[in-house]
Amino acid sequence: MADPIFEVRNLDVRFTTHDGEIRAVKNVSFDVAAAECLGVVGESGSGKSQLFLATMGLLSSNGRATGSVKYRGKEILGLSQRKLNRFRGSHVTMIFQDPLTSLTPHMTLGEQIMEGLRVHSHVPREEAEKRAVEILEIVRIPEARQRMLQYPHEMSGGMRQRAMIAMATVCGPDLLIADEPTTALDVTVQAQILEIMRELKTELKTSIVMISHDMGVIAGIADRVQVMREGEIVESGAVEDIFYRPRHAYTKVLIDSMPRLDKAEDTAAARSAIAPDAVKLLDVVDLKVHFPVNAAAWITKPLRAVDGVSFTLRQGETLGIVGESGCGKSTLARAILQLLPRTDGTVVWLGRDLDAHRKDDMRKLRKELQIVFQDPLASLDPRRTVGQSIAEPLTALMPLLSRAEVSQRVARMMTRVGLDPVWINRYPHEFSGGQNQRVGVARAMIVEPKLVICDEAVSALDVSIQAQIVELIADLQAQTGMSLIFISHDLAIVRRLSHRVMVLYMGQVVELADREAIYADPRHPYTKALISAVPVPDPKIERARKRAKLTGDLPSPLDSRAPLTFLKSKIINDPNAEQYRPKLLQVAPGHLVAEYDEVI
Amino acid sequence: MSLLAPDATAAMIDAQEIHGRSLWVDARHRLFENKAAVVGMFLLALIALMAIFAPLLSQYSFEYQNWNVVSCSPDWWPDTTVLCNAGGTHWFGTDSLGRDLFVRVLYGARVSLAVGLVATLVSLIIGVLYGAIAGYVGGMLDEVMMRVVDVLYSLPFIFFVIILLVIFHRNFFLLFVAIGAVEWLTMARIVRGQTLSLKHKEFIEAARAGGVGPAAIILRHVIPNLLGPVVVYVTLTIPNVILAESFLSFLGLGVQEPLTSWGVLIGDGANQMEIAPWMLIFPALFMAVTLFSFNFIGDGLRDALDPKDR
Numbered sequence: 001m002a003d004p005i006f007e008v009r010n011l012d013v014r015f016t017t018h019d020g021e022i023r024a025v026k027n028v029s030f031d032v033a034a035a036e037c038l039g040v041v042g043e044s045g046s047g048k049s050q051l052f053l054a055t056m057g058l059l060s061s062n063g064r065a066t067g068s069v070k071y072r073g074k075e076i077l078g079l080s081q082r083k084l085n086r087f088r089g090s091h092v093t094m095i096f097q098d099p100l101t102s103l104t105p106h107m108t109l110g111e112q113i114m115e116g117l118r119v120h121s122h123v124p125r126e127e128a129e130k131r132a133v134e135i136l137e138i139v140r141i142p143e144a145r146q147r148m149l150q151y152p153h154e155m156s157g158g159m160r161q162r163a164m165i166a167m168a169t170v171c172g173p174d175l176l177i178a179d180e181p182t183t184a185l186d187v188t189v190q191a192q193i194l195e196i197m198r199e200l201k202t203e204l205k206t207s208i209v210m211i212s213h214d215m216g217v218i219a220g221i222a223d224r225v226q227v228m229r230e231g232e233i234v235e236s237g238a239v240e241d242i243f244y245r246p247r248h249a250y251t252k253v254l255i256d257s258m259p260r261l262d263k264a265e266d267t268a269a270a271r272s273a274i275a276p277d278a279v280k281l282l283d284v285v286d287l288k289v290h291f292p293v294n295a296a297a298w299i300t301k302p303l304r305a306v307d308g309v310s311f312t313l314r315q316g317e318t319l320g321i322v323g324e325s326g327c328g329k330s331t332l333a334r335a336i337l338q339l340l341p342r343t344d345g346t347v348v349w350l351g352r353d354l355d356a357h358r359k360d361d362m363r364k365l366r367k368e369l370q371i372v373f374q375d376p377l378a379s380l381d382p383r384r385t386v387g388q389s390i391a392e393p394l395t396a397l398m399p400l401l402s403r404a405e406v407s408q409r410v411a412r413m414m415t416r417v418g419l420d421p422v423w424i425n426r427y428p429h430e431f432s433g434g435q436n437q438r439v440g441v442a443r444a445m446i447v448e449p450k451l452v453i454c455d456e457a458v459s460a461l462d463v464s465i466q467a468q469i470v471e472l473i474a475d476l477q478a479q480t481g482m483s484l485i486f487i488s489h490d491l492a493i494v495r496r497l498s499h500r501v502m503v504l505y506m507g508q509v510v511e512l513a514d515r516e517a518i519y520a521d522p523r524h525p526y527t528k529a530l531i532s533a534v535p536v537p538d539p540k541i542e543r544a545r546k547r548a549k550l551t552g553d554l555p556s557p558l559d560s561r562a563p564l565t566f567l568k569s570k571i572i573n574d575p576n577a578e579q580y581r582p583k584l585l586q587v588a589p590g591h592l593v594a595e596y597d598e599v600i
Numbered sequence: 601m602s603l604l605a606p607d608a609t610a611a612m613i614d615a616q617e618i619h620g621r622s623l624w625v626d627a628r629h630r631l632f633e634n635k636a637a638v639v640g641m642f643l644l645a646l647i648a649l650m651a652i653f654a655p656l657l658s659q660y661s662f663e664y665q666n667w668n669v670v671s672c673s674p675d676w677w678p679d680t681t682v683l684c685n686a687g688g689t690h691w692f693g694t695d696s697l698g699r700d701l702f703v704r705v706l707y708g709a710r711v712s713l714a715v716g717l718v719a720t721l722v723s724l725i726i727g728v729l730y731g732a733i734a735g736y737v738g739g740m741l742d743e744v745m746m747r748v749v750d751v752l753y754s755l756p757f758i759f760f761v762i763i764l765l766v767i768f769h770r771n772f773f774l775l776f777v778a779i780g781a782v783e784w785l786t787m788a789r790i791v792r793g794q795t796l797s798l799k800h801k802e803f804i805e806a807a808r809a810g811g812v813g814p815a816a817i818i819l820r821h822v823i824p825n826l827l828g829p830v831v832v833y834v835t836l837t838i839p840n841v842i843l844a845e846s847f848l849s850f851l852g853l854g855v856q857e858p859l860t861s862w863g864v865l866i867g868d869g870a871n872q873m874e875i876a877p878w879m880l881i882f883p884a885l886f887m888a889v890t891l892f893s894f895n896f897i898g899d900g901l902r903d904a905l906d907p908k909d910r
Contacts, residue, residue, distance in 0.1 A: 337809055366811035379802035382623055383824045389803075393810030427622055443810065 004031035005174050005207060006055075006092075011067035011077075013047065013054045013231075024050040024063075026231040032175060037201055037208040039222025039239070041215060041254065043462035044433075047231040048211050052177050056094060057084045072174075090120035093168035097180040099160035103152040110148030113167050120171050135166045138203075139196050157325075158189035162196065169200060176200070177209045182217060186324035186489065191533040191547060194220055213462060215258045216535025219243060220542040227251050239539045257467040258537045259492035261519065274499060278314040279350070281451055281483050282336070285310050287345035289328070289335045293558060301558055301576070305331040307507035308345070308581065313451070318477070318484040320498030320515070322491055322530065328507040329487045333453045336485075337371055338362065367397050370444035372473075374456035376436035380428040386439045387424035390414065393447050409446060417442045417472060434465035438472065445476060453485040458493060470496055491534050495519060500590075503527050506563040509584060513591040523593040525566050566596040627828075630904035637900025640893035647709055647890055654706035659689060662707040663858040666698040671876045693878045695868065704860055705883050711861035712887070715775060715845045716838040722780030724834055727787025732818050732826070734788070735795025746792065749785050757782050757844075765853050772855060779844050783837055790833055794826040828905035835898035839891040846887065862887045 013025035024047040032038050042048040054065035057079065069077040071092060076084065096102045104112060113135065114128040123131070129148075136144035139162040152160055161181060168176055178197065182190035198221055200206050212218055218225055219239065226236035227250065235248040246252045287309045290302035306328040313319050323329045334340040336347055338354065347354045349369070354361055370393070373379035380389050390410045394401065401409075411421035417438040428436050437457065444452050454473065458466040474497060477484055488494050494501055501518045503511040503526065511524045522528045532547045560579050564571050570580040582595040631637055650657065672684040674693040692701035734745040761778045768774055798804060799822075807817050846863025848854040850870075855861050862883045869880030 334805075339805060339808055363811060366809065371806070371809045373802045373806060375802055379806045381803045381807075381821050381825065384820075385622075389806075392807060392812060396811040396813070396816070429623070430621065440806075443806065447810075 004033050005072055006032040007068075007070040008051075008055060009068040009070075011051065011054060011065060011069065013050050013059065013063060013065050015060075015063045017062065024231055025054065025065075027067075028228075028231075028233055030226060030233065030236065032207050032209060034174070035201065035205040035207055036223045037210060037221055039218035039225040040209060040211045040228060041213065041218050041225060042228035043213055043254075043464065045230070046228040048228045049179050051228070052094070052179065052209065052211065056088060056092065056177070057081070058094075086120075089116050090171040091173055092175045092177065093171070093173045094177045094179065095161075095164050095168050095181045097183050099157060099164050099184070100152065102164055103160060105152055108149050108151055109155070109163050113148070113163070113170055116167060116171050131170060132166075135170045136163075138169075138199070139163075139166045140192075141166070157185055158192060161185060161189075161193055165193070165196060165200070169204065169206065172204070173206060175207045175209065177211070179211045180213070181210075183212070183214070187491075187533040188324065188529055190217070190535075194535075197221060214535065215243075215255055215463075215537035216542065219537050219539045220535050227254065243537065243539050253464055255537060257464045259467075259490070259496055260536060260538075261492050261495065261531060261534050274314055274316045278316055280312055281315050281350060282313040283346075283348040284312070284336065285346045285348070287332065287335060287347065288343045289331050289340060290343040302343075303558055304507050304560075304563075306335060306342075307563065309504070309507070309509055310345075311502060311509070311512065313483055313485065315450070315483055316477075316481050317500070318486055318498045320494035320501040321485060321487045321504060322489065322494050322501060323504035324489060324530075326506075327504040329504050330455055331507075332504070333371065333455050333485065333487055337369060337453065338365065363397065366393070367447050368450045369453070370447065370449040370451075371453045371455060372437075372440050372444045372457040375460050376433050376440050377428055379440055380436060382428055385425045385427055386419075386431070386436075387414075389428075390439060390443045390446055393443060397447055410442075413442045413446050416476070417445070432465075433461050434468060437461060437465075437469050441469070441472060441476070445480075448480065449482060451483045451485065453487065455487045456489070457486075459488060459490065466493065473497065491519075491531060503530065506565075508563050508582070508594065509592070510566070510582075510594040510596075511592065512584070513588075513593075517588065517591050521591075523587055523591075524596055526596075566594075569597050627901075627904040631900050634900040634903060636896040637904075640896030640900070643889055644893040644897070647886065647893075648713060651706050651709035651713060654703060654710065657706065658700060658703040660700035660703050662699065662703050662860070664699060666694070668698070669694045670698045671696050671872065671879070673876065673878055677878065692882045693876070695865075695879055696872060696876070699858075701865075701879065701882060704865060705862075705886055708860045708862045708865050708883060709886060709890075711855055711859065712842050712845060712863070713890075715779065715861070716842040719776050719779040719783060719841045719845075720834055720837045722776065723784035723787050723837065724830070726780070727784035728791050728823060728826075728830060730784070731788040731791025731793075732795050732822050735792040736799055736814065736818050736822055738796075738799070742792075746789075749788055752782075753785050761848060762853065772859075775845060775848065775854060779841050782844075783841060787830070787833060787837070790829060791826060794829055795822055798822055798825055832898055832902045832905065835894050835901060839894045842887065842891065 008031070009029045011025055011028045012023065015022045015024055028051060030038075040048050040051075050059070050063070053059055054063070055069045055077070057077075059065060065077060067077065068075060071087065076087070107115075110129070110132055113132040114125070117123055117128045117131060118125075132148060133144045136147060141147050141159065141162055147155075152163075155163065165181075181197075182193050185193065194217065197208060197210075201208055201221075208221070210218065210221055222239050224236065225239050225242040226233050227242065227248065228234070229250050235242065235246065235251050242251060243255065246255060287306055288304070289306040290304050292300040293303045294300055309332060311319065321329050321332065331340065335342045349365060352361070354365060380386070387407070387410055390413060391406050394406055394409060407424070410424065414421045414424065419435065419438050419442065428439070431439070440457070457473070458469050461469060470493060473484070476482070484497065486494055486497050495515060498515050500512065500514055502509055503518070503524070505526050511518065511522065511527045518527065519531065522531055529547075532545065536542045536545070560577060561571050561573075564579055564582070567580070567582050570582075572579055584592040584594055587593050655661075669684065669687065669690065672687075672690070672694045673679070674691055675685050675687065677685070677693070690700050690702065692705060695701055695704065730745065734742045760782070764774060764778050804817060804821055807821055812820070842862070845854055845861060846866060849861050849863030850867040852867075854863055865883035866880060866887070869876075869883060872879050
């Protein structure tokens, strides 16, 4: 390898905590060559972020790093803050996961980009401004000159992350360390950001370290890959070697547990066919949920979170609901569960129109309809034991059960979801994310519901744990014959479980079809863009793929024109006007597609 | 094997351990590691015990007057120009009516601590329930309840108390009510704010989806989770209440003779400051130590309960 620009030798990172010393990074050595992209993969807690924070001298105050970090032959580990600042931000820069918290809220974008230039390169203001505009154009921020005067909160997530990349590259760094730069973003935006980073690498010859848990992202951009686990590098090599000839068992697990869109799998849904005479459980007709939002002092505008969604669900069936953030999928789930009041429409449960004001109805509904939440830790009360949390729906809905009966059922349920019943008195913070999500599943299943709604139930988990939880849910479904509504932004996960898939965009259904049809034959341009934006964990396929691209950002949901992005010909050019509603057309039996313009 | 590793290792470490560590147990550990807080708790316990067992500690009663030793300094007083020495058993000297100051300081502690604890407890119960209900129910009810708080806030505290005392005459019980009635306002605001942020947490939604009613949610999920900041606020309220009582007593609106409180003693002492400084110094010292202790404990609790530390 020609002269590495970044050499790390025997790096150790230790943290002193209340529970003793934790060794987050264990004796790690590696190089980064000029103009290459090193992918660093690992699950949460593998020490991949701490490793690079340590090299930059950014560890939190209870952390300590030992070893050697050389930048172009110069030792930089343990340098004073002042000396570090001289090359941090100019020669080596970092991008973080959350683009909102990494930008200073009270400074305009232009000031923040120019700050780095003026501190490090001491260029005059006009020169700095020119460079800033140039770099904003490279990261494809339209109308760069006006954007420079905007504040971070005026921009969307994708726009902010692009601005972060602009800030990080404006001084012409040799090395850009990107820590999960796309994890907080939607898939279509992620595809745009990765595109920009690939260009930076080829055009500006910047070396990139891409830290990610997503094998698909790594496959698309990295030249070399190193796999980290529990603070150690377990395997490293060229991207093709890692993906096609993995040697370490853990690398194989990581690659195999990635759900893939490009290959047919033995899916859970394929295993459990629905009985042809299955009962219709749920019938949602033209459901609308609008929130009043203050537009000006006395004027409120409706935010159409869910705007006329209809579907049916039969016993034993799994419906996948897919969409990007802000499309209304979580609101839809909460409206069906009557956790939110609906503005209009009906929800028919087993032939009975539900009314949140009838107490009996609600009690019955709660017994039969349950939900599993996204964040396993946040959805459990930190001050109650897991046993109390699991038992809660049981004690609330069946108050006649004796205490012994309750604890017996809780113990039985814990065994079923793969938890040892002796843990009944432990607290959520003593469990891992995967275990907590098992508790969440147990809590939903304890009243033996007919329908469980999984709202992004596996999105916050690592891929290998994700696979386990999906498997658990599928097993429980096979045993009990319950129905599922599986909500996710991840199309690949949805495919593993669903019989039918519904795609939401701006609170409206754009496509609803059987699983096979939607992945093999997507019709709506938005569905196509979503599917093609999902990275495939296979370097050759991923790099050769042509994407159906969406340009720009999601429009504001307050703008009534937003749902018509794909039907521009019908737009009335007024953000407050009542707009045309795209009709759902049946293109094949059971395959519904919203109207769209052939050429956008 | 690799697939199960993180869960399995966590499981192996404490396979035998059945009882979990609750967040409270963790917080207690951290609190006892904080030296200032431990010293504070020790001093406070000492003062409280002395106040409780005051009659056993001294041979004098708090109202016994000995006209032979009026405004006399303790024997060990370093300044020898004082009028008289009170004799061996008056450790803190005597006051201007010939009563033993040591026993009076301890009786003052009884009143001050009792006012502090009871008034704070009153404000705690009203404030927590009021704030939690307003925050959790929200909407119109929240608006009305919080406007009531705003109106009460805008009444000047001292006028309010003086009017109460003038109408109902001076009485010990009224003191609790008057102070408690003002202190719960801040508590209600704090609790409401915390409830608003808790209300949208997923575990509250999970409880609602599990069919739990609003009253049970407030009692079981909301209140236990906001006790952290509340406990901290309580330890900072107690000194406030003690100060308020002292202030009222100093103005002559507090407890009645011969019963006393630190505020009364300090008020009397301040008048005699030049000729009998011990009459000011001892009660002031006790009060200062108590207030410091509460503040140290409050600080320690805040650090111990801070969820970001976890």
